[in-house]
Amino acid sequence: MIRISPTKILAGLALATALTAVSTALPAQAASLRMAWSQDATGLDPHKQTAFSSLRLLELIYEPLVRLDAELNVVPAIATSWEFAPDAKTLTFSLDPNAKFSNGAQVTSADVKASFERLLNEETAAAARSNFLSIESIDTPDDVTVTFHLTTADVPILVAMATINAAILPASEIAAGTVGTTALGSGPFKLDSWEPNAKEVLSPNADWAGGTVGVDGITISVLPDETAILASLRAGQTDFALLNDPLVATLVPMESNLVLNRVGQLSYNVLQLNPSRPPMNNLKVRQAMSCAIDRQAIIDAALAGEGKVTGPLTMPAFAQDPSSLFCYTQDLDKAKALMAEAGVDGFTAKVIAATGEPPVAASEAQVLQSQLAEIGIKLDIEMMELNVYVDTWLAGNFDMAVAQNGGRPDPYPMYNRYFTKEGNLVKVSNFTDDELDSLMKQGQAETDPAKRVEIFHSFESRLAELSPWLWLSTGYNYTAQLKTVSGFEPSPTGTLFGLTKVTVE
Secondary structure, eight states: OOOOOHHHHHHHHHHHHHHHHHHHHSOOOOOOEEEEESSOOSOSOTTTOOSHHHHHHHTTTOOOSEEEOTTSOEEESSEEEEEEOTTSOEEEEEEOTTOBOTTSOBOOHHHHHHHHHHHHOGGGOOTTGGGGTTEEEEEEEETTEEEEEESSOOTTHHHHHSSGGGOOOOHHHHHHTOBTTBOOOSSSEEEEEEETTTEEEEEEOTTOTTOOOSSSOEEEEEOSOHHHHHHHHHTTSOSEEEEOOHHHHTTGGGSTTEEEEEEEOSOEEEEEEOTTSTTTTSHHHHHHHHHHOOHHHHHHHHSTTOOEEOOSOOSTTTOOOGGGSTTOSOOHHHHHHHHHHHTOOOEEEEEEEESSSSTTHHHHHHHHHHHHGGGTEEEEEEEEOHHHHHHHHHTTOOSEEEEEEOOOSSHHHHHHHHHSTTOTTHHHHTOOOHHHHHHHHHHHHOOOHHHHHHHHHHHHHHHHHHOSEEEEEEOEEEEEEETTEEOOOOOTTOOOGGGGGOEEO
């Protein structure tokens, strides 16, 4: 028999009690987040990127002056407060004195000024340049104060600034010409390594003024097949995933160990026509195509029913009932009559679509191909890798393009890039119209909210009638996670900034 003395038993109990007290007092160690997505970033310059996959990565590394919360309100980021002058022609920001880049350098007004001067420089080819053309000059009275002087009242410029395309970069990096070769931001994470189309490794930015993130790092794996992502989640090999395929997303709730985050999005699926090329330069041909499309059938067949028909304006504060817009209910008789009036007896055109962004692009193109054949239009579908597609799209070098474009809470920064004469992406739309241009400028300068809604309703109605693009649907943003992951807050913008609040058991 083994005998244990009462003294040793009491000593053991005391030690166990002490260890329990110590372990309770110590904070739990943060775990790393294993993440997956199907489409990798195409570049690291936040001012130039247009692909959703690039923006999702860069939003974790860089910061703008302000950002949007989950309810689409403008909230502080680098700036702690801001104020418009009564005439809305001057906008002043106070910067967070604790804001620092991941190299420890303070974010100052000089960095803000240099960033917006870079955005406005045509040689930069910034994706959102035309959103900031009202900026006449920028004053920096001290390190934490920036004043923008505008040529016109421009209330929507604040929303335009709340995107990663308006990220604040170090003035030193801009001067050195190294933006895009490195990723030096003031956001919650820093990029430790990037293997394109394979993996990214991020670690917390200890100098982030926004606080402490809940994980000790993020490792992102690029798995091009979203069914493989779902399998990885099922197996517990991935903690969190960004999903784009509605069909895969609908399978997530069937798994007992998984949670699906699903929120309506501002982005939209669209068939972009090139009105500079015949016969799409004929209004009646474009209108015939709009009348020939059954938008709900496209949603049912290509999006697994996960979406709704939309007009150009997807944001709740401005959107109209799509049924009030020109030919949003399929009418083949009207479509054929318009083709006859145009004197066009069918034609062949090439439609481009990207592989993977969105995953439904090929399916959408196939349904459109079938529907437009009813009025004698033959579509040849060309699938492209995302980076090739983006370059082709930015050059406007297509007959038609199946696209998914980002939305904004305000119509002006959402569409002025495409449909004003000064728009920096007008070569993508290949379309201008005096009335659209005028309505955009009116909406930019108007400060009365009710009047702005009226102006943009007129804008939307005319845009749908002119049919340079054929808006199809808006859907949902999806993320999936293990039940051991908590704290993520999804957003209609699709941002993954909510990962800053995530913890892993």
